[in-house]
Amino acid sequence: MTYQPKSDFLRIIIERGFLADCTDLQGLDERLLQGPVTCYIGYDATAQSLHVGHLLNVMLLRWWQKTGNRPITLMGGGTTKVGDPSFRSDERPLLGPEQIDANIAGMQKVFDRYLDYDTAGKTPAAQMMNNAEWLDGLNYLDFLRDIGRHFSVNRMLSFESVKSRLDREQSLSFLEFNYMILQAYDFLELNRRHGCLLQMGGSDQWGNIVNGIDLTRRVLETEIFGLTTPLLTTSDGRKMGKSQGGAVWLNADMLSPYEFWQFWRNTTDADVGRFLKLYTELPVAECDRLGALQGSEINEGKIILAREVTTLLHGADAAAAAEATAREVFEKGGTGDDLPTLTLSAGDIGDGISIVQLITRSGLAGSGKEAKRLISEGGARLNDAGLSDAGLMVTAADLAEPIKLSAGKKRHALVVLAD
Incomplete structure (x- = not known):
């Protein structure tokens, strides 16, 4: 990277390992130096809880707000009715409105732990929005005429998320093909309604983000930005967020704080330093020190990682209780009331x-x-x-x-x- 950002947000996330790509790093940096900026990350409401795979971008939004900017968590009340086909081998099951609303309520519990929605707070208040607000009432013919004409099917077919599905000769329904147009329209609407200048997401969302930027530039002639985080795998090649028992949920009623704590305590030695930078707020130098420990001493880093991440999500009391249970089980041979x-x-x-x-x-x-x-x-x-x-x-x-x-x-x- 030749350009060295000066804004707090970009300096922090680059140092901590969050940045994969940015559509215009220098342009975004210069805009951040002018004052607070609004950004969003979208979440489709496909389950009653977020899981560990979402946590990287939740931490990204937390740093965004901590550095004086306004985050929007955009809930896909509309797009969930279609389903994101990105890098999937089959079509998502379609959910009804009641299930989607219940899922959004469950997911909000996690955002409430990481973001400040208080308008009287020291930083710009976070906002939760639902794209059903503008998608549910769309007139199909007007939408095709005003928005659809800006999209090239040839270009859409070239995106890796679509291309990989077609290369495997797996069906891609027209319903799913519309998803990327709807997501691009989200960015346009958030810019029009709330002055949102940045969309962030995982690197698998790059094509969808670029679509939204192109559409907004064409329709509103506005300069906006996209930024992605790396798709994380553990050092042994497993997708981050998956355990042998399935998804690592973030809601306590779907995975106990003890099991969550234990997931982080079982981190592979080689991942300790990297995960401390991404999932905690400890200083980078301390993350590097703990990550460099060798032999049995690395367990200190794993316990601190588990403690810090569990404290952020479930609170200090739950983290301390989980640690005490683990000590009872592993050191004293007890059974522990909070075991899975x-x-x-x-x-x-x-x-x-x-x-x-x-x-x-x-x-x-x-x-x-x-x-x-x-x-x-x-x-x-x-x-x-x-x-x-x-x-x-x-x-x-x-x-x-x-x-x-x-x-x-x-x-x-x-x-x-x-x-």
């Missing part, structure tokens, strides 16, 4: 349920094959005792008291029988 728990009924068990099923259903393994491998390699334990028989059957009588399953030294779950 699989609750079974007598009907679930019948005459017996296999230990492989229990390991899989408790989230300690992603499949039966993985559970069997865990057992055969000596990585599984039952009530802290080595487990070597993949054919073991567990009965209701065995569950008169909760049992503790372990995968390696760090991951544990309880199995209990419902009353």
Whole structure:
């Protein structure tokens, strides 16, 4: 990078590793130096909670506001009815209005933890908006005439998100093809209504962001910007935000603070420094120091990472409770009340349920094959005792008291029988 930004926001995010691409880095920097700027990131309401994969861009919005600018969280109440086809192999299931509204309410709980929506605050207040406000009432013929004429199908087909789908000879419906036009229109409307000058998002959204910039320039003759963050993978190649038990949700009613804390505590050694810069507000020098620790000392960095990230999302008390539970489980051999728990009924068990099923259903393994491998390699334990028989059957009588399953030294779950 030859140009060295002077604005607080760009200097911070570049130093911490947030920047993948920007349509005009110098132009955006110069505009930021003139005073507060409004930006947005869009979120389709496809689930009742955001997950860890969203957290990078939530932190980006937090830094945006902390450096004196106004963030907009744009909820896709309209676009969720269509579904983003980007880098998907199939069409998203269509959701009804009631489910979309419920999902938006669930997602707002996370934004409330990271952003300040208080108009009396020290920084420009964050705003949550819903693109259904302008998309639901569109007249189709007027929209085609006024907006559709600015889009080249040839160019839309060249975007990697579409091209990869077609190259695999997988269907792309006309409904989904409209998605990128609607998202581009969001940027136009936010600029027209609220003076929004920047859209940010993951690098998989680059094509959609550029579409919005081109459309706004053509219709309003306004100079606006786009900025993307890298698509994160862990050092061992896994997509960030996925665990062996599935998505790492951010709402406490979908994933306990303890499980969230434990996800970060299990970070691979090589990722500690990088994740501290991205997901906490610790000074960069401290992140580098912790990330450079070797051997067992790197565990200090992992515990601090888990503590800081959990504190931001769930609060200091929840983070301290999770850390105390982990210490009880790992150092004292206890069971811990906040461990992830699989609750079974007598009907679930019948005459017996296999230990492989229990390991899989408790989230300690992603499949039966993985559970069997865990057992055969000596990585599984039952009530802290080595487990070597993949054919073991567990009965209701065995569950008169909760049992503790372990995968390696760090991951544990309880199995209990419902009353």
